Amino acid sequence: MQDVKDTTGTQSSHKPASGQQEQTPGPQKPPAPNPGPARQQAVPYGIVGQGLKEVTRRVPLDEPPPLPENAKLKSIGKPVTRLDAVEKVTGKARYTFDVQLPGMLWAKWVASPLPHARIKSVDTSAAERAPGVRAVHVLERLLSTAKLRDPKAEQSQRYPTIRYAGQPIAAVAADTPRAAEAAAKLIRVEYEPLPHVTEIEAAMKENAPRVFPGPTEQPATAGGGGAPPGLPQKGNVRGPDTKPRGMGPRGDVEQGFRESDVIIEAEFRTQVQTHVPMEPHGLVADWRDEGLTLYASTQYVGSVRDEAAENFDLPKNKVRVICDFTGGGFGAKYGIGNYGLLAIHLSRKARLPVRMMLDRREEHVSGGNRPNSIQRLKLGAKRDGSLTALQLQAHGSGGVAGGAGVGFAHSTLYACPNVRVEQYDVFTNAGPCAAFRAPGQVQGIFSLEQAIDELAERIGMDPLALRSKIDVSGTDDSLARAQERRIGAERFGWNKRRPAGSDKGPIKRGIGFAQSQWLYLVHLNTACEVRVSGDGSVEAFSSTQDIGTGTRTVLAQVVAEEFGLRPEDIGARVGDSRYPMGPASGGSRVTSSLTPAARNAAYRCARELANRLARVLEANAEDIAFADGKVVVKGQASKTLPFREAVKKAGFEEISQRAERRDDYEGFAASMRDMGISKHGIGGVQFAEVAVDTETGIVKVERVVAVHDCGRPINPKLTESQIYGGVIQGVSYALYEERHLDSASGLQLNANVDQYKIVGSREVPQIEVHLLEQLGGQSSTDARGVAEPANVATAAAVANAFYNATGKRIRTLPMTPANVLAALRA
Known part of the structure; x- marks a missing residue:
């Protein structure tokens, strides 16, 4: 092999997505490499198999020394079945919903109908006297929403202003669920309605009712979130x-359009998508003299601990968070939430454990959502496909949150010398947004990838060939996408693609393509402890949670x-804040953050064990x-011993080593708070085949081929499972999911699981997944995540397939019969 010099600082950097959650200041100067002795x-x-x-x-x-490719390893890179599979399928796994503690009370909250x-x-006297009631609490502060920059802009009052129907106000804790529900109905709230x-x-109009009476801010919390600080606000x-994400404008957009031969200009619209996890948001709070124990359905044990400590003025060592299993989380399950705030208050008052789990209506209304968007995109290019200018103006509403x-794809995915992007928050009287599996990027890719396809059509170039020309950043993720396009095209049969609208009957079929892009993120405050006991048992400890992705197994x-x-x-022990602090399950960062720390700790522990065994084995x-x-x-060979037997002969009680996640070997493109943003990235490509019934407007996704990279796949079976889930969730977003609010009452009309349509088993397409094993020389495992990019490109690929089937562009999601028939008439 050829020896190549270190390329630190020479690669193009990728910036995080603009969008809900994960918001951070612009890139800061990357920190100096980790101090301490090192070797070249x-x-x-x-890419393994490509040289x-x-x-x-x-x-x-x-x-430890670098790992070879997966084929030469024994455990890493193998399709190991989930270690907790039997617990899950037999019902033995204890989710937060299943927690039952002695003396536990049941909580029910009261929400605003306005x-x-x-x-x-607020009159709670009748509720306090109700049978079985042990505690009542009225909220005097609210989480998860934007706050006024100047609190004096609003009339002083004891209770938070109601800004959306379903906003929690108070809660009761009682001996039984029925008693809690009955008592909650006795709480009397007197309102002064506002427009x-x-x-x-409607909210964008100058004379619209003001959601907030003045400019707002929403700084990030322990669980992420927030919006860029200091931006102007009008209405x-x-x-x-x-x-x-720090990606400012570049070049001269007006000049770029003057130099262009072709201009694509269109408006794209995406809808509000709510979170529908199998297990709703919830928490069991147990306040005792010795401290507070929380059982949480969460994506980050650390943020639950930190927010509880902050809001209740407790030292962190007095707060313990336990998360044995989480029944799904797509970005909204951070921190304690208003439900947790209420449960903790009630437990402190009652001095008993209190269970607060949201019901399905509460989950839809208050559990977080993916914001909608109105995107006005203008793209200029030469006849050879070279981009000359890109301009985007996007408005989106996260309800009462910023x-x-x-996303960031318009600025980073393709080579373009002149770019100007403007993104606006529009506040409405609706539940707050939260992160949702590639926040912002799904909406942005929907518009960008359709515009690129339309450009290819206009200049008579194959859509894949056009992307090969402009996806040329030279980073390892763009190099990976080049291979993925080739592999996917062969597997999918792209060469059989016909001109748009070729089918003559009412059922028209077509195929489409789109690319994914996401960040290789690292949670810096990540550690892992590995122990070997005297009987030969080995355990690994991290507080990180397993939200269904298989973290226990990978560890x-x-x-x-x-x-x-x-x-x-x-023994893989996770989900307890008493273990070394692990990463948040968000942004596709767990595997990239935890596995290097785990391997480094295991390596040190194994070397210490070897020192202990040296005497025994002479x-x-x-x-x-x-x-x-x-x-x-x-x-x-004569000195070979079974592992447990050898350890017992060494005669020790326990050895233990702890390691923290260090910076990438090349350093980071940027670091902010507890997150490092790699100079590299992750992504993939997706091909979709659809059938469109032009008489009924029904769209059926029949087949998807997804080719993705995630660095070194630690467990291909689990990686493929993530991609299957991302494709299915993307199809659901593209075709079905949409929150409907009644504009007169502000109430959500489909806050349930029968009228809020999500994809079912009969609507899941045939899915074929292919993985690239790509080594980037960044950490001791070279592992990255895959959850986000698995979801990013699906809706865009389906939309491009829709055009190939019908010859009509569909620029509004979801692709319901009404929207489809409107697109066909356009």
Whole structure:
């Protein structure tokens, strides 16, 4: 292999998506590399099967040697079945919904039926006297919404202003669910109704009712969230943000359009999508003299602990958070939420555990949502496909929360010298938005990838060939997409693509394509502890939660590789804030953050174990290795012992090593708070085949081929599962999901699981997944995430397939019969 010099600082950087949650200040100067002794190490780099080379990285001395490709490993890279599979399918797995504690009370909250009002009074006396009631609490502060920049802009009052129908006001805790529900109905709230607005375009008008009486801010919390600080606000419109994620305008857009031969200009609209996890948001609070214990359905144990400590003025060591299993989370399950705030208050008052789980209506209204968008996109290009200018103006509403951007793809996915992006928040009297699996990027890719396809049509170029010309950043994610386009086209049969609208009958079929782009994120405050007990048992500890992605299994595989054991031999302990702090399950960052720390800790522990065994085996520690469940001495087969037997002979009680996630070997493009943004990225491509009934307007996605990269796949089976889920969720977003609010009352009309349509088993297409194993020489595992890009391109690919089938562009989501028939008539 050729030895290539370290390329630190030479790669193009990728910036995070503008959009709800994950909002951060612009890029800061990357920190200096981790201090401490290091060596120049040759590591494998490139796409496995496409010709690996070696690059030189600065690797800390106490880290293990680089891993070869997965085919040469025993545990990592193998399709290991989930270690908790039996617990889940037999019902033994304990979710927060299942937690039952001695003396536990049941809580029910009272929510506003009005979309905008001042609370004049709250009378809880009847509820307090109701049978079985142990505690009542009225909220005096509200989480998850934007706040006035100047609180004096609003009339002083005791209780938070009501800004959306369904906003929680108070809650009761009682001995039974029925008693709690009955008592909640006895709470009397006197309102002063205020004018309201629920639709984005109505809210943008100068004379629209004001959701907030002045400019707002929404700083990030322990669970993420927020919007860029200091932006101007006029009425309900806040912005523009012209530097989404620090990517400011470049070049001269007007000159770029003057130089163009072709201009594509269109308006795209996407809808509000609400979170519908199998397990709704919820928390069980147990306030005792010795501290507060919280059982939470969460995506980040750390943010639950931190927000509870902050809001109740407790030291962090007095708050314990337990999350054995989480029944789904797509970005909204951070922090304690208003439901948790109420549960903790009630538990403190009653001195008993209190369970607060949202019902389905509450989940839809208050559990978070993906904002809608109105995107006006203008694209200029030469006849050869070279982009000359791109201009985007996007408005989105996250209800009473900020952060409704449409991602960063317009600024970063394709080479274009002149770019101007303006993104605006529009406040409405509706429930707050939250992160939702690639926040902003799904909406943005829907518009961008359709515009690129339309450009290809106008200049007579194949859509894949056009992307090969303009997707040329030179980073490893753009190189991966080039291979993915080739592989996907072969697997899908792209060469059989026909001109748009070729079918003559009412059922028209077509195929389409779109690209995904996301960030390789690292949660910096990540640690893992590995222990070997005297009986030969091995355990790994991290507070990170497993939200269904298989984190336990991945953790066990990485540790097992270092000890030559099977993953099922490793005790993978997660979901407890008393363990070393692990990463948040958001932004596709768990695997990239946790696995290097786990491998480094396991390596150190294994080397310490080798030192202990050297005396027993009368060998040098450097010659002791672990393989196939045995301890072996290189070149001395007679000294081989089973792992457990060898450990017992060493005669110790326990050895333990802890390691933290360090910076990438090349450093980061930017670091902010507890997150590092790699100079590299992740992505993929998706091909879709659809059938459109032009008489009824029904669209059926029949087949999807998804080709994705995620660095080194630690467990291909689980990686493929993530991509299946992303495709299915993307189809659901493209065709079905949409929140409907009654503009007169502000109430959601489909806050349930029968009228809020999501994809069902009969509507799931045939899905074919292919993975690229790509080594980037960034950490001791080279692993990255895949959850976001698996979802990003689906709706755009379906929309491009719709055009190929019908010859008509559909620029409004979801693709309901009404929207489809309107597009066909256009």
